Amino acid sequence: MSVKLAPVVVIGTGALFVYSGIRGFSVLKAAQNVIRGSGPNVGQNVNLLSVPGNEGDFGGGNLGGPGSGTPSIAANAQKYIGKLRYVFGGPNPANPGTVDCSSFASKVLAESGVANPGGARYDPRTHGPTTLSYLGWNGAKTIGHNASDAQPGDLCCWQTHMGIAIGNGSMVSARDPAEGVGIDQIQGDMPGEFLFVRRVLFGTGGFS
Secondary structure (H helix, E strand, C coil), rough: CCCCCCHHHHHHHHHHHHHCCCCCCHHHHHHHHHCCCCCCCCEEECCCCCCCCCCCCCCCCCEECCCCCCCHHHHHHHHHCCCEEEECCCCCCCCCECCCCCHHHHHHHHCCCCCCCCCCCCCCCCCCCCCHHHHHHHEEEEEECEEEECCCCCEEEEEEEEEEEEEEEEEEECCCCCCCEEEEEECCCCCCCCCEEEEEEECCCCCC
């Protein structure tokens, strides 16, 4: 019997979520869909994580425009290309000018007026929300699972990496110490992991 790689990855990741205390009624449904070969439904609320203090932060929020991402987020991400260094674990007071993938996303979202998962303001001295937090964040909606679904400003999230889409199948992310913050192709960027293209919602949780 052949085994598809994507279901194994999603189930394995699901086990990690349970181990980490992550809960959400749609986790099992999403895994079942992928096992059937269909993947989670586009737009399905894959609520993989419940972040304390995050409940209802973006209730009633709207997408950043019908059929579009949020270009201001993309523009803010691009201004850091080649200007920030990568350090695993993200920024700390002793290492200014450094980020990892999720702390970079938090920095860009904060500058775009968006509250991060949990609702806390961005603090450049600490890491902040992780990639798994962004996968389950109710401040964004999953709109697809392919690079072609991503519009500028969308979050491209895997289980262990994330970036910000800038169009033409590309994203800006904090990759590794050699690249720092740079441009990568979305499709196939994280072999063996499942892509979630997530569009930021603007509502009561955004910064004014």
